[in-house]
Amino acid sequence: xxxxxxxxxxxxxxxxxxxxxxxxxxxxxxxxxxxxxxxxxxxxxxxxxxxxxxxxxxxxxxxxxxxxxxxxxxxxxxxxxxxxxxxxxxxxxxxxxxxxxxxxxxxxxxxxxxxxxxxxxxxxxxxxxxxxxxxxxxxxxxxxxxxxxxxxxxxxxxxxxxxxxxxxxxxxxxxxxxxxxxxxxxxxxxxxxxxxxxxxxxxxxxxxxxxxxxxxxxxxxxxxxxxxxxxxxxxxxxxxxxxxxxxxxxxxxxxxxxxxxxxxxxxxxxxxxxxxxxxxxxxxxxxxxxxxxxxxxxxxxxxxxxxxxxxxxxxxxxxxxxxxxxxxxxxxxxxxxxxxxxxxxxxxxxxxxxxxxxxxxxxxxxxxxxxxxxxxxxxxxxxxxxxxxxxxxxxxxxxxxxxxxxxxxxxxxxxxxxxxxxxxxxxxxxxxxxxxx
Numbered sequence: 148x149x150x151x152x153x154x155x156x157x158x159x160x161x162x163x164x165x166x167x168x169x170x171x172x173x174x175x176x177x178x179x180x181x182x183x184x185x186x187x188x189x190x191x192x193x194x195x196x197x198x199x200x201x202x203x204x205x206x207x208x209x210x211x212x213x214x215x216x217x218x219x220x221x222x223x224x225x226x227x228x229x230x231x232x233x234x235x236x237x238x239x240x241x242x243x244x245x246x247x248x249x250x251x252x253x254x255x256x257x258x259x260x261x262x263x264x265x266x267x268x269x270x271x272x273x274x275x276x277x278x279x280x281x282x283x284x285x286x287x288x289x290x291x292x293x294x295x296x297x298x299x300x301x302x303x304x305x306x307x308x309x310x311x312x313x314x315x316x317x318x319x320x321x322x323x324x325x326x327x328x329x330x331x332x333x334x335x336x337x338x339x340x341x342x343x344x345x346x347x348x349x350x351x352x353x354x355x356x357x358x359x360x361x362x363x364x365x366x367x368x369x370x371x372x373x374x375x376x377x378x379x380x381x382x383x384x385x386x387x388x389x390x391x392x393x394x395x396x397x398x399x400x401x402x403x404x405x406x407x408x409x410x411x412x413x414x415x416x417x418x419x420x421x422x423x424x425x426x427x428x429x430x431x432x433x434x435x436x437x438x439x440x441x442x443x444x445x446x447x448x449x450x451x452x453x454x455x456x457x458x459x460x461x462x463x464x465x466x467x468x469x470x471x472x473x474x475x476x477x478x479x480x481x482x483x484x485x486x487x488x489x490x491x492x493x494x495x496x497x498x499x500x501x502x503x504x505x506x507x508x509x510x511x512x513x514x515x516x517x518x519x520x521x522x523x524x525x526x527x528x529x530x531x532x533x534x535x536x537x538x539x540x541x542x543x544x545x546x547x548x549x550x551x552x553x554x555x556x557x558x559x560x561x562x563x564x565x566x567x568x569x570x571x572x573x574x575x576x577x578x579x580x581x582x583x584x
Contacts, residue, residue, distance in 0.1 A: 155189040157263065159290075161256070161281055162271035163248050165194035165225070169445050170391055170420065171476055172297045173199055175357050176271055182552050184222045191265065192225045193255050195248050198232045200391035200445075201421035213255065226259075228252050236423050238309030245274035252277070256284050264288040267559065270330075273300035275319075278326030285329070291559065294330035295355060296344060320347065332559060339497030355555055358548040359479035364452050366485035366539055373457035384414050384527040387458040389446075390477040392422030397466045397491075397514060402431045404520050405440045414527055416440040417458075455484045460526045463490040463498070467513040482507060483542035485535045489526055491519065507538040 158180070166177025180190050196208040204210045210232065216225040228251035233240035268290050270281035278294050285292045301319045304310045310319075327333050327348050334355035335341050345352045367373065371381040379385060388398060401416060408414045416439055418428060425442065432440050446454045455461070461481045475498075481488050488508035492498035502508040509526055511518045 155187060156267070157189045157265040158183050158191070158267045158269065159259075159265040159284070160190070160192045160194075160269040160271065161252065161277055161284075162192075162269075163195050163230075163245070163274060163277070164199055164271075165192055165197070167205065168197045168199050169448065170200055172271060172273075173197065174476065175297070178358075178360075178548065179269075179552065180223060181219070182548065184219045188222075190223045191259070192223070193252050193259070194225065194227055195230045196227050200393075201425075202232055202234060202236050202423055204232060213251070226255050228255050234423075238304070238307075241309070245276070249274065249276060249280065252280055253283075256280055259284070260287050265290045267291050267293060269293045269295060270326075272296050273298050275300045275323055275326070278330065279322070282326060282329040291331045292329060293332045293334065293559070294326060296333070296335040296340065299340060299343060302343070323347065324349075334555075337497040338500075353558055356546070356551060357476055357479055358551045359483040359542055359546045361483050361543055361547050363448075364455070364480045364483035364542075366535070367453065367456040370456060373453055377454070377457055379415060379457075380413075382413055384459045385417060385457060386414060386460045386462065386523060386527070387417045387419060387455075388462040388464065389417075389419040389455075390475065392418065392420050392425040392428065396424075397464050398424065398428055399431065400464070400514070400516050400519060401440070401462075402428070402435060402437070403516065404523065405432070405437050406435050407520060408523075409437065409439050412439075414439065414523075417443060419443040419454075420445050451480070452484055455480060455486055458486060460523065461486045461488045463488050463492075463508075464519075465491050465498075465513055467493060479542065479546050482538040483546065485539040487526060487531050487534055488538070489519075489522055491515075505537055505541050507534050507541050509534070 160176060160180055162172065162176050164171060164173030164176060166173060168174060168177070180192060183190050196210045196214070197205040208214070208227070210229050212229060214227040216227070217223075218225065228248060230248040230251060231243050233244060236244065265288065268281050268285055270278045270292065272278065272294065275296075281292050281294065301316065301323060305316055310316065324347060327350070332353065333344065333348060333350065334353040335344050336356050338354065341352050341354055374381050374383065374385065388401070392398060398418065401418070405416045408416075418425075418440070421444060429442055432442075463475050463478055463481075465475070478488060488502065490498055490502055490508055490510045491513045492502070492510055493513055499510050502510045509522055509531075511522045
């Protein structure tokens with residue numbers, strides 16, 4: 148009698164952002180699929196060509212047609228779909244960006260209907276309507292559909308006035324509700340977002356936070372040597388914003404603040420990253436003749452830990468109307484290296500609650516330039532050793548990649564036990580499965 152052959156479990160991920168993007172959703176989707184490969188899963192990804200955060204297709208990709216990549220000794224197959232990438236991503240152009248990917252990904256998924264099925268299908272939002280493609284695929288191929296919400300895209304479009312039609316919003320929320328009803332497992336990245344999603348859902352929503360590699364990002368004691376390596380005086384205090392540079396971050400407030408600090412040579416500002424708003428900020432800085440503000444590109448991963456450790460104050464700046472609609476992905480690495488985060492967040496938001504409860508940073512109100520200036524001065528002059536220690540401890544306890552992803556798979560195995568026809572007849576519940584302890 149022949150022994151039974153154990154076949155690998157298969158995972159399909161559908162998302163507009165993926166590796167080699169270094170920031171945002173693409174970073175986490177790439178790391179997640181690499182983790183699954185390391186754990187023995189056979190993985191497939193349907194995504195776009197890398198373009199975020201500078202809204203330009205990265206070399207050597209060209210975005211002319213579909214492209215297939217076979218990686219990790221055949222354990223990871225990546226299908227890249229062409230899409231429209233605007234140079235200046237206005238509201239309507241972002242909608243067109245999402246729509247073109249939705250269309251090209253549909254044809255690719257139709258092709259995959261004739262291939263082997265998958266045990267799990269991950270749909271990463273935004274774009275929120277990719278969940279329709281996941282439901283379409285699962286209708287024919289089966290498997291468990293996981294709808295993972297990284298940003299509350301519809302609420303963001305409403306609160307940032309990208310879309311103003313109330314009737315259109317009702318349609319969009321209706322589509323989102325349909326997607327969540329079809330999904331076997333709905334999850335999001337923060338308690339605040341979980342609370343918002345739960346109000347719209349007819350099933351429990353699960354917490355699946357973003358993570359950090361706590362071994363790659365760790366505290367380094369020789370900060371003075373790092374400052375010298377980057378061309379700074381050891382007496383200078385380095386204030387850093389690193390990440391996507393868009394209008395929603397409210398970075399324009401740094402221009403007058405940096406100007407007010409020019410009287411002292413001991414505070415230097417760095418804006419590191421790319422994005423559609425970077426050129427505007429550089430023009431503003433040039434107009435004000437700022438000599439204490441530098442602009443740098445995103446730093447390579449192999450030196451990023453040293454770059455973060457060189458910094459004295461890390462800025463997490465948000466506008467009021469974007470609080471709890473998304474979680475800044477940059478924060479996890481800052482906490483893991485024991486950095487001091489200066490966060491703008493409204494009282495009651497997830498960021499405000501977590502930073503305050505664990506005493507691992509400084510939190511102030513959003514869009515208050517005077518308060519931000521005072522807080523910056525305080526961060527540069529005062530001793531915040533306890534906050535540095537607490538930040539690292541929090542990352543080790545709550546943000547470890549292996550802990551988070553292992554728990555996700557345990558939840559998937561234990562929570563998905565009811566077939567869809569029965570699930571649709573169950574009573575409506577709003578449950579918070581907060582598992583941060």
